[in-house]
Structures are given as C-alpha cells and as structure tokens.
Amino acid sequence: GVHFSLSHSGDLVLVALAGAPVGVDVEGVATVEAVRSAQCALHAAEVAELARLPAHERQAAFTRTWVRKEAYLKGLGTGLVRDPALDHVGTGPRPVPPSPDWSLRDVLVPAGYAAAVALRRE
Numbered sequence: 001g002v003h004f005s006l007s008h009s010g011d012l013v014l015v016a017l018a019g020a021p022v023g024v025d026v027e028g029v030a031t032v033e034a035v036r037s038a039q040c041a042l043h044a045a046e047v048a049e050l051a052r053l054p055a056h057e058r059q060a061a062f063t064r065t066w067v068r069k070e071a072y073l074k075g076l077g078t079g080l081v082r083d084p085a086l087d088h089v090g091t092g093p094r095p096v097p098p099s100p101d102w103s104l105r106d107v108l109v110p111a112g113y114a115a116a117v118a119l120r121r122e
Helices: 032-037 044-052 055-076
Strands: 003-009 012-018 022-028 102-106 113-120
Touching: 003 055, 003 113, 012 022, 012 113, 022 055, 032 055, 044 055, 055 102, 055 113
Parallel strands: 003 022
Antiparallel strands: 003 012, 022 113, 102 113
16 A cells, blocks of 8 residues: 655645655744753754754754654654653754665755654655
C-alpha cells in the first residue's frame, strides 16, 4: 500500500507519499521562549549541542531538531505519544538518523521555516 504524511505551517504544506512508512513535518522557526520551554523534549545530546551554539543560532537549530523528531515520530505512527527525548536526531546542518532502519533528511523550504522527511528503509 501507499503510506502518506501531511504537515502544514503558515502558508506551507508538505505531503509525502511512499511505499514504506513515511513522516513529514514543517514548522515556522521557534521563538526564544519556545526553545527554552521545550528543552525537555530533546535528547540529552541535543540539549548539549544547543548549549554550545551562539544564542542567535539556537532558534533555527532547535526548529531543525523539532521537525526531524516529528517527521520520525509520524513515520513510526506514534506521533508525540512517544517521548521525543528518546531519539537523537541532531541539531546541526545534517540530521542523524534515529535508527538504522530509517533515513532522515531536511527539506528545503523558504526562510523562516524548517522541514524534514523520515522514511523507513525497506
């Protein structure tokens, strides 16, 4: 069968169709307050990575991390029922696949947004 995932933020919509479980997420860049308040949803390594970044880079890095996590959790079929802090997906410019069974990629979107797609390897 065909698997699909859908996400929207502002006036952007992201849709993925695949022959294997897939998840997508798109979000506007998080506010400074959101970054501070949502750190409990990050893996310990991601919290440390964010802390090492200059303050002006943290919002974009957090948002990259968040969309990666949401895409993966949607692909798993659990969504946020599964604790997002369990999986390390990285805050840097390249995602870290949370499992050898999954590929994780950032998606190019307009400035002010971040997006990612997760696909289970068959």
